[in-house]
Amino acid sequence: MINIQSLTFSYPSGEFQLDIEKLSVASGEKVAFIGPSGSGKTTLLNLVAGILPLQNGSIKVDNDEISALSDTARRNFRITNIGFIFQDFGLLDYLDVRDNILHPYRITSALKLDSGVQGRADMLAEQMGIADKLLRHPSDLSHGERQRVAICRALLTGPKLILADEATGNLDPKNKLHILELLFESVKSHGATLLAVTHDQELLPNFDRVVNFNDFLQGEAI
Ligand code: ADP
Ligand code: MG
Numbered sequence: 001m002i003n004i005q006s007l008t009f010s011y012p013s014g015e016f017q018l019d020i021e022k023l024s025v026a027s028g029e030k031v032a033f034i035g036p037s038g039s040g041k042t043t044l045l046n047l048v049a050g051i052l053p054l055q056n057g058s059i060k061v062d063n064d065e066i067s068a069l070s071d072t073a074r075r076n077f078r079i080t081n082i083g084f085i086f087q088d089f090g091l092l093d094y095l096d097v098r099d100n101i102l103h104p105y106r107i108t109s110a111l112k113l114d115s116g117v118q119g120r121a122d123m124l125a126e127q128m129g130i131a132d133k134l135l136r137h138p139s140d141l142s143h144g145e146r147q148r149v150a151i152c153r154a155l156l157t158g159p160k161l162i163l164a165d166e167a168t169g170n171l172d173p174k175n176k177l178h179i180l181e182l183l184f185e186s187v188k189s190h191g192a193t194l195l196a197v198t199h200d201q202e203l204l205p206n207f208d209r210v211v212n213f214n215d216f217l218q219g220e221a222i
Contacts, residue, residue: 001027001161001193002048007057009040009047018043020057020216027160030187030194032204035213041197042087044213045163048195049082050074061161076110083154087165087197089146091138091153098134101125101152111157124152127182129175144171151179155186162187164196168203180206 002025010017018040025031033041046052047066048059054067061081069077078084091100099106101121105113125131128148130141138146151167164183168176180203187194196207204210 001025001029001062002195003058003060004048005058007047007054007059009043009052009055016040016043018216020044023211025193025195027193028187028191029209030184030207031196032207032210033195033197033213034199034204034210035216039213039217041213042165045084045165045195045197048161049078049084049163051078076108079104079108080110080157081160083157083159083162083192085147085150085154085162085164085167089138089150091146091149093138096135096137097125097130097141097149100138100149101156103153104157117156121152121156124155128152128179144175147171148179151183155182158186158190158192160190160192162192162194162196164194166197166199169199176200176203 004020004023007020008017016038033044035041043052047054048061050066050069059066064077066074092103095103098121101124102113102117105111105117122131125134128151130145130148130152133141133145138149141149147167147170154162162183167183168179171179183194183196184206186192
């Protein structure tokens with residue numbers, strides 16, 4: 001599903017360098033990314049999603065070399081195949097919750113918004129416990145509620161790859177397990193692959209594999 005080789009990446013400013021000789025993730029695998037803050041977990045998710053441009057090396061998602069796609073193709077690939085739950089959620093405040101969840105369908109002709117999709121959006125909102133908040137705007141929600149909106153939006157397309165950046169951070173223990181279960185259910189029912197950044201030691205046994213970003217750090221340990 002994902003094949004990374006000889007990847008190095010650094011930002012124009014700063015000393016940080018990510019260096020991954022080889023990382024492969026099989027289709028359907030659930031992988032936890034752990035490692036200290038600043039070790040490049042978010043950076044790698046952005047590279048896999050094609051949000052950050054690749055500098056050196058290769059990232060293949062389902063045999064597609066991400067950097068070889070045109071900007072438009074990469075964007076459509078991301079919207080149709082990848083569900084990204086951003087660390088800062090990336091919700092649009094001028095849209096209400098319902099339109100935030102449906103947003104992927106409004107920004108590409110590669111997806112078609114029909115009544116089936118609307119029904120799925122309602123069902124996801126129900127499962128996430130935000131069905132009564134559909135007409136609110138993100139600024140009028142709690143942190144945990146915004147997180148759940150971001151998860152609904154990411155799952156709505158039934159993506160084959162789910163990238164979750166601390167999707168269960170800041171949730172109370174009961175909600176945390178519930179949301180993780182929903183993520184895993186979605187992964188299972190779509191045969192999807194999950195890469196999830198987490199700081200929760202107690203969640204790790206739920207994953208097939210743990211990748212520690214300490215292993216990718218160059219130079220001084222952070
Ligand atoms: P993590 O998600 O593991 O906490 P990040 O991938 O967000 O780490 O960041 C890795 C490193 O890159 C950090 O040192 C961070 O300060 C730096 N960094 C992140 N984004 C940028 C940017 N846009 N410009 C320069 N440095 C950045
Ligand atoms: Mg991060």
